[in-house]
Amino acid sequence: MNEKELDILTKVNSDTQVWRPLEDKFGRRHTYLRVSLTDRCNFRCVYCMPTVEMEWIPRSEVLTLEEVVRLVKVFARLGIDKVRLTGGEPTVRKGLTDLIRDIKGVPGIKSLHMTTNGSTLAARAGEYRGAGLDGLNVSMDSLRPERFSEITRGAKIEPVLEGLAAARQAGFETLKVNVVVINGVNDDEIIDFVDYAAATQSHVRFIEFMPFLGNGWNRDHVLPYAEMKRRIAERRDLLPIETEPSAVAKEFAIGDSGGTVGFVTSVTDDFCRTCNRVRLTAEGRLKTCLFLAAKESLRDAMRAGASDEDLAESIHVGLQGKWAGHPSMEKWIGSDDKAMVQIGG
Ligand code: SAM
Numbered sequence: 001m002n003e004k005e006l007d008i009l010t011k012v013n014s015d016t017q018v019w020r021p022l023e024d025k026f027g028r029r030h031t032y033l034r035v036s037l038t039d040r041c042n043f044r045c046v047y048c049m050p051t052v053e054m055e056w057i058p059r060s061e062v063l064t065l066e067e068v069v070r071l072v073k074v075f076a077r078l079g080i081d082k083v084r085l086t087g088g089e090p091t092v093r094k095g096l097t098d099l100i101r102d103i104k105g106v107p108g109i110k111s112l113h114m115t116t117n118g119s120t121l122a123a124r125a126g127e128y129r130g131a132g133l134d135g136l137n138v139s140m141d142s143l144r145p146e147r148f149s150e151i152t153r154g155a156k157i158e159p160v161l162e163g164l165a166a167a168r169q170a171g172f173e174t175l176k177v178n179v180v181v182i183n184g185v186n187d188d189e190i191i192d193f194v195d196y197a198a199a200t201q202s203h204v205r206f207i208e209f210m211p212f213l214g215n216g217w218n219r220d221h222v223l224p225y226a227e228m229k230r231r232i233a234e235r236r237d238l239l240p241i242e243t244e245p246s247a248v249a250k251e252f253a254i255g256d257s258g259g260t261v262g263f264v265t266s267v268t269d270d271f272c273r274t275c276n277r278v279r280l281t282a283e284g285r286l287k288t289c290l291f292l293a294a295k296e297s298l299r300d301a302m303r304a305g306a307s308d309e310d311l312a313e314s315i316h317v318g319l320q321g322k323w324a325g326h327p328s329m330e331k332w333i334g335s336d337d338k339a340m341v342q343i344g345g
């Protein structure tokens, strides 16, 4: 190991064997890892899965579950304490329950969450919870069966609603419903979703529509956060909730209903300044920002015999390439040749 590597791996505390934390050149400390388990999906949402011919990652090039666990261990020693499983659809991966158990057992990992389309939850929510999964974000962009099918290009809403009920029953610490709001497509359901959150005492997160390969994005399709909030505030009381500085969503209680709403405002009011997130793509590349191309192949390094220290160094080096913030969507558009389903949301 050379001197530079030694510096990168300087132990903060020799007892805990924690390596130098993941701080980028703008002083942002990274503690949250989002892991894409696959680029495949059983839904084909219009805003995520393009209609153009896509090249799927060959299975041999996708990280094995053992490789995922090894990398999580390395990230944990670099100070990552929160992990989110995503994709593609993470629940299409065989062995997911064991993976959840293994990741939850990694020293230093305090919380493990998953973003899913909810299609397997009716059967498996209890199993995932039993294995240690702490929280779920379930995507559901319409409460109307026909529209839900149109947005997902053919999926049915009933299993997702049953999955949400099963997740509630299983007692997840956090259970959120993600709604990508597309102006002219489902923006007329915002109040319905607020009422759903209030009635089920749950949390609904409205996400501004972002541009990715082949999803037909343009500014007119974005309903800005300010407008969503204005429309809701006309009809319901929104009371601000204090969140931690790195939170991506602006959160509000819906009066005293017990339900809450959040807004993820990547398009009109980004949260880059306090970003604490790094991503791992399904084929094991480090991605330091949703809008920056994935770079360092940790998979190739692992398969070529890299030690954990080597992997940690690659992660540190990669993190130094992270930018202060992403440009406006119009400037960025076309810079990436990947669809959201391939990137890992
Ligand atoms: N399949 C899972 C799901 O649908 O929740 C996980 C992967 S999905 C890519 C992760 C999240 O990204 C989902 O909440 C989805 O709604 C969101 N998403 C996908 N495409 C998006 C876009 N163009 N703009 C905003 N959010 C998007």
Ligand code: SF4
Pocket: 041, 042, 043, 044, 045, 048, 049, 087, 088, 089, 116, 117, 139, 340, 341
């Ligand atoms: Fe699949 Fe999720 Fe993308 Fe929909 S948003 S196509 S469910 S990965």
